[in-house]
Amino acid sequence: MNNEILLLFGCGLLLMMLGVYLLVxxxxxxxxxxxxxxxxxxxxxxxxxxxxxxxxIAFIQSLIVTFIxxxxxxxxxxxxxxVGVHRIYGSLDIRLxxxxxx
Amino acid sequence: MLLWVLLGLLVLLTVGACVFRDLLYVxxxxxxxxxxxxxxxxxxxxxxxxVFELSVCAGLITVLFVSTxxxxxxxxxxxxxxxxxxxIPLVLLVFIGLDVLIxxxxxxxxxxxxxxxxxxxxxxxxxxxxxxxxxxxxxxxxAGVFGISALFRLKVKEKKHE
Amino acid sequence: MESYIGWxxxxxxxxxxxxxxxxxxxxxxxxxxxxxxxxxxxxxTLRLIPALGGGLTYELFGAHFALDSVSLLxxxxxxxxAFACMVYATSYVAHLGGRGKFFALLLIMVFGLNAMLLTxxxxxxxxxxxxxxxxxxxxxxxxxxxxxxxxxxxxxLLSAVAxxxxxxxxxxxxxxxxxxxxxxxxxxxxxxxxxxxxxxLLAAALFIAGFGLKAAVMPFHAWLPDAHPSAxxxxxxxxxxxxxxxxxxxxLVRIFFGILPEIxxxxxxxxxxxTLSMIAGAVLAYFQSDFKRMxxxxxxxxxxxxxxxxxxxxxxxxxxxxxxxxxxxxxxxLLFLNSGAVQYRLGTRDIEQMGGLETRMPVxxxxxxxxxxxxxxxxPFNGFWSKLFIIMGALAAxxxxxxxxxxxxxLFTLGYFLIIQRKVFFGHLNEKWRDIREAPAAMSLAxxxxxxxxxxxxxxxxxxxxxxxxxxxxxxxxxx
Numbered sequence: 001m002n003n004e005i006l007l008l009f010g011c012g013l014l015l016m017m018l019g020v021y022l023l024v025x026x027x028x029x030x031x032x033x034x035x036x037x038x039x040x041x042x043x044x045x046x047x048x049x050x051x052x053x054x055x056x057i058a059f060i061q062s063l064i065v066t067f068i069x070x071x072x073x074x075x076x077x078x079x080x081x082x083v084g085v086h087r088i089y090g091s092l093d094i095r096l097x098x099x100x101x102x
Numbered sequence: 103m104l105l106w107v108l109l110g111l112l113v114l115l116t117v118g119a120c121v122f123r124d125l126l127y128v129x130x131x132x133x134x135x136x137x138x139x140x141x142x143x144x145x146x147x148x149x150x151x152x153v154f155e156l157s158v159c160a161g162l163i164t165v166l167f168v169s170t171x172x173x174x175x176x177x178x179x180x181x182x183x184x185x186x187x188x189x190i191p192l193v194l195l196v197f198i199g200l201d202v203l204i205x206x207x208x209x210x211x212x213x214x215x216x217x218x219x220x221x222x223x224x225x226x227x228x229x230x231x232x233x234x235x236x237x238x239x240x241x242x243x244x245a246g247v248f249g250i251s252a253l254f255r256l257k258v259k260e261k262k263h264e
Numbered sequence: 265m266e267s268y269i270g271w272x273x274x275x276x277x278x279x280x281x282x283x284x285x286x287x288x289x290x291x292x293x294x295x296x297x298x299x300x301x302x303x304x305x306x307x308x309t310l311r312l313i314p315a316l317g318g319g320l321t322y323e324l325f326g327a328h329f330a331l332d333s334v335s336l337l338x339x340x341x342x343x344x345x346a347f348a349c350m351v352y353a354t355s356y357v358a359h360l361g362g363r364g365k366f367f368a369l370l371l372i373m374v375f376g377l378n379a380m381l382l383t384x385x386x387x388x389x390x391x392x393x394x395x396x397x398x399x400x401x402x403x404x405x406x407x408x409x410x411x412x413x414x415x416x417x418x419x420x421l422l423s424a425v426a427x428x429x430x431x432x433x434x435x436x437x438x439x440x441x442x443x444x445x446x447x448x449x450x451x452x453x454x455x456x457x458x459x460x461x462x463x464x465l466l467a468a469a470l471f472i473a474g475f476g477l478k479a480a481v482m483p484f485h486a487w488l489p490d491a492h493p494s495a496x497x498x499x500x501x502x503x504x505x506x507x508x509x510x511x512x513x514x515x516l517v518r519i520f521f522g523i524l525p526e527i528x529x530x531x532x533x534x535x536x537x538x539t540l541s542m543i544a545g546a547v548l549a550y551f552q553s554d555f556k557r558m559x560x561x562x563x564x565x566x567x568x569x570x571x572x573x574x575x576x577x578x579x580x581x582x583x584x585x586x587x588x589x590x591x592x593x594x595x596x597x598l599l600f601l602n603s604g605a606v607q608y609r610l611g612t613r614d615i616e617q618m619g620g621l622e623t624r625m626p627v628x629x630x631x632x633x634x635x636x637x638x639x640x641x642x643x644p645f646n647g648f649w650s651k652l653f654i655i656m657g658a659l660a661a662x663x664x665x666x667x668x669x670x671x672x673x674x675l676f677t678l679g680y681f682l683i684i685q686r687k688v689f690f691g692h693l694n695e696k697w698r699d700i701r702e703a704p705a706a707m708s709l710a711x712x713x714x715x716x717x718x719x720x721x722x723x724x725x726x727x728x729x730x731x732x733x734x735x736x737x738x739x740x741x742x743x744x
Contacts (some may be wrong), residue, residue, distance in 0.1 A: 002212065004105060008142075010205045011109045016428065017197045018116050023421060030125055030171060034132055036424045037163070038116055041135055043431050044155070048146060050435040053212070054442050057148050059221040062228045063387055064143070064151040066235045067431075068158050070394050073246035075163050077398055078420060079170040080253040081405060084413045086174040211462035213440055234327035234383055238391040241277050241379075245372045245395055248280070249402035252365040 008049040015042030029082045033075065040071045104145065112138045121190055129167040136160035150224055265315040268308040269322035269329055272339070272378055275304045276371040283371075287364025295354040298367035302350035305378065306343040312336065313732060322382075329382040333735035337586055338381050338514050340732060341593040344717070345505045346374045349498040352601050352710035356498055356608060360407055366496075369406070373399035373502065377510045386434050386444040386523070390427065393478070393511055397423055400507060404495040415490035422487045426477035433470035436463045437523075449523045460527055468527055471519050472537075479512020481571060482541035485564050489548075492563065493556035493613070497604020500556060504563045505597030509589050513570055521740040534575030539666055542568025546673050550680045555603045555613045558684060559596065562639065562677065566592045569670065573654040576661045582737035584653030587729055591646040591721065595638035598714035602632045605703035605711070606688065615684060620693030624700040627708045629689040631715035636685050638718045640678030646722035649729075 015038055022035030044064060051060025115138060118131040136159035143152035221227045229236075279301030287294040312320070312331065319332040331339075350370065357366045376396025383389055401423075405416035438444055440463050441452040453464065477484035488508070492500050520530055545565030552558035566588070573585025605628045606621065607613050622629035638645040641652075651674055658667035702708060721728050 002209070006205050006209055006212075007105065007109065009208065010201050011112065013204060014113060014197055014201050015116055016432075017200070018120060018194075020425060021193060021197070022120055023425070025120070028125075029417065030167070030174070031128065032421055034119055034128055034167075036421065037132055038119060038135070039425065039428050041112075041116070041139055041159075043428050044139060045142070046432055046435055048143065048148065050439045051148070052146060053439050054215070056221055056442075057146060058224045058227045059231070061148045061151040061224050062232050062235070064148065065154050065228065066232070066239060066387075066391060068151070068154045069239050070242060070391065072158050072163060073242050073398060074394070074420075074424065076166055076246055077249050077253075077401060078417075079166050080250045081401070081413060081417055081420065082170060083173055084253055084405065084408065085417065088410050088413065207462070213461060213463070215442065230326060232327075232385075232388075233325050234329070234379075234385060234388045235391055237273075237325065237327060238379065238388060238395055241280075241372060241375055242391070242395050242398065244277065244280055245369065245376075245398045245402075248365050248368045248372065249398060252362055252369060252402055252406060253408070255362050255365070255408075 005049050005053050008045050008052070012042040012045030012049060015039070015045065018042075029085060030079075033078045033082065036078065037071070037075060040067075043067070105142070108138055108142050108145065112142070117190070117194060125171045126168065129164055129171060132167070133160045133164040136163070265312065266320050266322045268312050269320060269331055269382060270324045272305045272308050272343075273324060273329065273375065273382065276301050276375040276378070280368045280371050280375075283364045283368040287367075291363055294364050294367055298350050298371065299347075299354065301371055302343070302347045302374065305374070306347045309336070309339045309343050313340075316735075328384060329379075330384045331382060333732065333739050334514075334517065334586075335381040337590065337732050337736045338510055339378060341590055342374065342377045342381070342506050342510060345502065345593050345597045345714075346370070348597065348710045348714050349501050349601070351713070352501075352604075352707050353496075353498040355704040355706040356496065356604060359608070360496060362406070366403070366406060369399045369403050370498070370502070372396075373403065373507070377506065380510055381514065384446045386437065386446070386449070386519075389515065389518070390430060390434060393430075393515070394427060396507065396511065397427070400499070400503060403499045404491050404503075406496055406499065407494075409494075411490075411494040412496075415487070415494040419487045419491040422477060422484075426474040426484070428474075429470045430474035433467040433474065436467040436470070440464055440467075446518070446523060453523065453525050460525055464524060465527065468520070468524055468530060471516070472530070472533060475512050475515045475519075476537065477512075479508050479516070479567055479571075480541075480564055481512070481537045481567060482544055482564065483537070485541070485545075488564060489557055489560045492560040492600075493554060497556075497601055497607065500560075500604065501597035501600040504560060504600055505593040508563065508567060509570075509593060513567070513574075513589060517574065517740065531575045531577050534571045535663070535666065538568045538571030538573075538575055539669060540568070541565060541571065542673050543669065546676050546680070550676070553615050555606065555615050555618075555684070555688065556600065557613075558615075558680075559599050559603060562681075563592075563596055565673065565677065566596065566639070569651065569654055572666060572670065573657060576654075576657045576663065578657050578661050579737055579741055580653055580660055581657030582740050583729060583733055584650050584655075584657050586736050586740075587653060587725075587733045588647075588650035590728070590733065591638065591650045591718070594714055594717050594721065595635045595645075595647060598631060598711055598718060599635040599639065601707070601711050601714065602628050602635065605707050608703060608707070609700050610697060615687050617694065617696075618688040619691045620689070621697065621700065622689040623693060624697060625689075625702050627702055627712065631711040632685060632689060634715040634718050636678075636681040638722070640681050641674045642678065644719075644722045646718050646725065649722065649725040 019035045019039030115131045115135045122128045140152040140156040286297040321330040376392045379392040401420045405413045480488035549561035570585045573581045638647040641648045655667045
């Protein structure tokens with residue numbers, strides 16, 4: 001059992017790292033949001049690993065459901081901001097956004 | 103065995119979300135990541151969380167992504183990267199190596215526990231033990247509704263200027 | 265009395281639900297509703313001060329909330345500043361449009377912060393933090409102008425990563441202890457005398473990085489100098505005055521002085537990060553020519569003072585840190601509201617173009633002087649006492665170097681704020697601004713309230729520290 005938990009935890013960490021890498025790698029805003037979503041998937045896996053470790057699936061399910069709602073509202077707000085950026089610049093390239101450059 | 107397959111698929115699809123050039127493919131692979139994740143949740147008996155993951159993340163969020171991609175289609179999709187895609191396999195290997203190191207440490211650091219009695223059914227936890235979270239969720243959704251309507255009032259504002 | 269806790273939580277969301285209807289009735293109805301909804305929690309909070317005793321608990325729909333001196337101190341700060349910002353916003357929001365939506369989002373932010381302070385569960389703390397944050401992302405972009413939206417995106421992306429780190433930290437704590445309630449966690453994790461388990465050390469590192477980013481502590485500060493200036497003025501005041509304190513400092517205080525067992529290195533980390541933020545924030549503030557950006561960098565510097573006070577580990581340092589939280593909220597929101605009033609009338613934030621505005625905007629000019637003297641730590645204003653406590657705490661802890669640096673940075677702060685003050689409000693009036701008038705009445709009223717609060721807490725610092733700061737510091741010492 002412990003090995004499975006470690007596997008889930010590790011996979012979650014890997015997804016989080018890949019998500020952060022996406023944030024660094026790309027210059028397109030939608031892709032940056034995908035990065036945030038990938039991080040969130042990784043966190044969900046770690047949630048599951050923690051729940052399995054404490055052998056309390058009912059408790060962790062409740063947290064995961066709440067987390068999914070947070071993730072969804074966050075994604076919706078991010079995408080609305082992206083549409084706002086697009087209306088102003090006509091592009092989603094963050095090099096136009098002087099504050100996100102670099 | 104099933105777990106290995108599911109996790110392998112999960113990582114593969116995530117890498118797909120990193121490398122595809124077409125944003126629609128990226129959105130679809132993210133949806134599939136969610137679907138596989140839901141499968142993993144089902145596998146461990148977290149059925150309700152699985153249903154949420156499947157319907158909300160794989161469904162609703164994907165719809166939002168695809169419609170945003172559609173609304174911003176006329177723009178440069180800017181799939182340019184800072185360091186080129188060629189590095190992705192290398193980066194993946196580095197990450198996996200790092201991960202293995204962390205896991206080896208974690209395996210030794212995990213405390214040995216006496217599992218508690220558990221919290222009973224999901225309904226009990228969700229409605230009774232964690233009712234503060236329900237209040238939070240309700241206000242969070244309100245924040246989303248007011249937030250998005252505030253961000254989309256741009257059209258109204260522009261008209262006023264004309 | 266306990267039911268006040270419930271009302272503090274419920275009044276803002278109820279007002280949010282009524283807001284669309286009120287704004288259809290007209291601007292006056294939305295204004296009234298917003299001011300009542302921001303004012304009532306303040307009244308309830310102040311009424312709770314004498315009734316607190318050893319702490320109160322309250323059950324709302326089966327959810328447990330509790331109030332102790334630490335929460336109460338922060339509640340006073342949140343609701344006082346929120347009330348002033350709301351009064352100010354009633355006339356400021358006119359040029360932004362979307363009045364009802366603005367008030368609703370501001371009230372949601374206040375709800376999130378209040379709930380963060382009253383909850384006694386680690387995951388709920390995260391959830392309410394997320395509620396307040398989502399409202400603040402939208403509010404930063406509320407002007408729908410390019411730098412607002414840009415900064416909101418930057419703020420959001422960095423925050424999303426930070427909160428993910430915090431969540432992993434929370435899960436590590438859960439794996440170790442099997443619970444997320446503060447009291448049960450404190451008991452489960454209470455030091456057995458042996459070394460702190462590795463999982464908890466990792467969690468501590470994640471919490472410092474995650475909440476440190478929310479508090480804009482130095483290596484994690486990149487978003488603040490963009491997000492705070494680009495937001496509408498009442499939101500800048502809320503973000504700099506309150507949000508970084510509650511989302512960052514309060515969370516750190518709760519976790520490291522009560523939940524996690526004592527980790528000696530954490531104090532050292534606080535001292536190092538605090539000193540770094542204090543110095544670098546002040547130096548960077550000196551080089552800004554944008555009024556609000558300068559204020560934003562100075563917030564980083566003042567957060568540094570607070571962290572130093574927390575890291576000293578003696579009662580004097582903690583009293584100083586918590587009192588500085590209180591004071592900084594008052595004078596920084598005052599200064600941000602004043603800069604907003606100037607921008608509202610002049611349409612620019614560039615300091616070089618200003619000058620002599622004192623004759624045209626006497627209230628704004630005079631209250632700015634109050635804010636400047638407070639932030640620079642000139643007696644008898646409130647900033648003097650809290651900085652004095654922190655410096656005395658540093659001397660008592662044997663940190664002479666940090667105490668010296670704190671005094672020097674304080675003098676430096678006085679210097680650059682006086683330069684700003686002279687460039688903006690004194691000197692020769694630029695011909696362009698001959699017809700500028702004082703800011704509208706509601707905006708002036710809000711800054712007068714805050715300026716009076718700065719002076720009064722300075723003059724009566726003894727009652728304030730005795731009444732609400734010291735009990736909080738004692739709790740933190742005990743929990744340590």
